[in-house]
Amino acid sequence: MSAHILLVSLPDRGHIYPHVALAKELVHRGHRVGFVTAASMAELVASSGAAFIPYASAYEAVDDKVGTANDNNGAAMLDLGVDECDAMVRAAEEALSGDRPDLVAYDYATYQAGRLLEHKWGVPIVTLSPIFAQNETFSYAQAFAAGGYSDASPPMTMEEYLAHPAMAGWVAKNRQLLADHGLAHVPIADFLTIVRDDTIAYVPAELQPRRDSFDARFTFVGPCLSDRPGLPSWQPPGEDRPxxxxxxxxxxxxxxxxxxxxxxxxxxxxxxxxxxxxxxxxxxxxxxxxxxxxxxxxxxxxxxxxxxxxxxxxxxxxxxxxxxxxxxxxxxxxxxxxxxxxxxxxxxxxxxxxxxxxxxxxxxxxxxxxxxxxxxxxxxxxxxxxxxxxxxxxxxxxxxxxxxxxxxxxxxx
CATH class of the missing domain: 3.40.50.2000 (Glycogen Phosphorylase B;)
Structure with a gap:
């Protein structure tokens, strides 16, 4: 049976590529697919057959994304992420007024957008994770806090994460985001918790940290590949060099x-x-x-x-x-x-x-x-x-x- 599915993602190619492959497969199966991302990804989204829904992205204008992400425990990038999610939700609501999807699948980095739409539209949501999946025993927040990662790294609870002094401004910004969308009653810990939704992970299960701790909420499908328009093709040279x-x-x-x-x-x-x-x-x-x-x-x-x-x-x-x-x-x-x-x-x-x-x-x-x-x-x-x-x-x-x-x-x- 055909369904209406909305995908939501930041405009990073490493994130977009597997989502586009998924969108293409869903369209092939007869589903109607919308795709919210920034204008720079229009050609990629169009190649999947999904309906492109652009949002105004400030993230795209950041020249040094890696430096911004690493500076001050990533505070500026975290704040920017909240603004991006706000813009995504507003673009989705404007484009799909009176035509709500049956399901929203969102990139892990835009989880606030996915959860806002869940509350506002009353539809199921699914996390799409192009990086390692995260749960109560492994998260990137814990790795950032430790300055690295090892198998012995202790987990960081959501309570500890939200109480971290560096997170105070970000937590307040998320509270304001909820209020701006008429959802001030939603508990902040529930809104921001790492594990709450079904998750599709594009990574091989064999590489997943603490794989045995991931339950039925997580499906490890491995890499999702498809054609990538706009990239020149390549053929090996005639010489016999590795x-x-x-x-x-x-x-x-x-x-x-x-x-x-x-x-x-x-x-x-x-x-x-x-x-x-x-x-x-x-x-x-x-x-x-x-x-x-x-x-x-x-x-x-x-x-x-x-x-x-x-x-x-x-x-x-x-x-x-x-x-x-x-x-x-x-x-x-x-x-x-x-x-x-x-x-x-x-x-x-x-x-x-x-x-x-x-x-x-x-x-x-x-x-x-x-x-x-x-x-x-x-x-x-x-x-x-x-x-x-x-x-x-x-x-x-x-x-x-x-x-x-x-x-x-x-x-x-």
Missing amino acids: VVLVSLGTLFNEHVGFFKTSVDAFADSPFHVVMTLGNGIDPEQLGPLPDHVEVHRWVSHLDVLEHARAFVTLGGMSSVNDALALGCPLVVVPLSSVLERVTAHQVRKAGIGVELEARQPEELTPEMLRTAVETVIGDPAFGRNAARVREHVRRAGGTAAAADTLEARLARR
């Missing part, structure tokens, strides 16, 4: 020093290196390049990873998921935030890659980087482990399993 992909993703790619270090690391190596820069720097800043090092602003990572023997990455979950879906071992350089350090920890623990200890671009040396790549390519255990995870990903079901989960939630209305 391919290495190097990228810092879309949010932390302004560090020219990292890319120069990468060029130096592989200048006389036996590898064919593909580097993607995004919009962070001008390729001309890297100077002359060896014939076996190619640089692009954008290219399809999925095309490259089909052939790559190693992926040097910041550790963003979208990049890691792409690699695991295609069985490519990883070299994780978690330069940006605690989020990537958690990912690096899990990658190392699963034996599918190595973590470099550099926390700033200037701490990374060509020797460190080249040695790490030689290690993951030279030791067949990394390839075997990555292939094992790839099989787990295949069995998890990906996009089809995510759509099945939403349809099952609709059936329980």
Whole structure:
């Protein structure tokens, strides 16, 4: 039976890509899908067949998103997130007045928007998590508070989190958000609690921290992949060199020093290196390049990873998921935030890659980087482990399993 489903997300490509794949599958199944995000993602959303609902995003205008997220425990970014959710809800209400959806599926980073719509529309909601799922035993808040993550990190309760002095302004802002939408009666702890809704996690269950503590509320479907319009395709060169992909993703790619270090690391190596820069720097800043090092602003990572023997990455979950879906071992350089350090920890623990200890671009040396790549390519255990995870990903079901989960939630209305 056809349903009306609304997806809500921040305009980050690493978040948007799996949501677009899900939207495309839902449309294919005959559902009517709306998609709230910022104008820059219009082409991607249109490619899924979903109805695009733009909201006015201040987040898009932030140049240094990673720096803002790390500054003062992320207070400015947390506050901005509240404003984004307010704008999303207002855009959804305006676009869908008199045409309420049957279900709202929201990106974990926009949970206030999802829960506002739940209260205002009386519809079921589902969390979509492109990063590790969070529950009472694991959360990124706990990792931020500890300045890192290990298996022994103690959990932080919601009461402790809300009482943290650094959170006072953010908690007050959320109370005001509820009041502005006529929901001042909603308990703030219930509104902000990490675990309250059904969750679809786009990560492999094998990598999830404290996996055994996650109950039936969580469905681990693994990476959700689909075509990504606007990205140039890629074909391997004719030469018989192992391919290495190097990228810092879309949010932390302004560090020219990292890319120069990468060029130096592989200048006389036996590898064919593909580097993607995004919009962070001008390729001309890297100077002359060896014939076996190619640089692009954008290219399809999925095309490259089909052939790559190693992926040097910041550790963003979208990049890691792409690699695991295609069985490519990883070299994780978690330069940006605690989020990537958690990912690096899990990658190392699963034996599918190595973590470099550099926390700033200037701490990374060509020797460190080249040695790490030689290690993951030279030791067949990394390839075997990555292939094992790839099989787990295949069995998890990906996009089809995510759509099945939403349809099952609709059936329980």
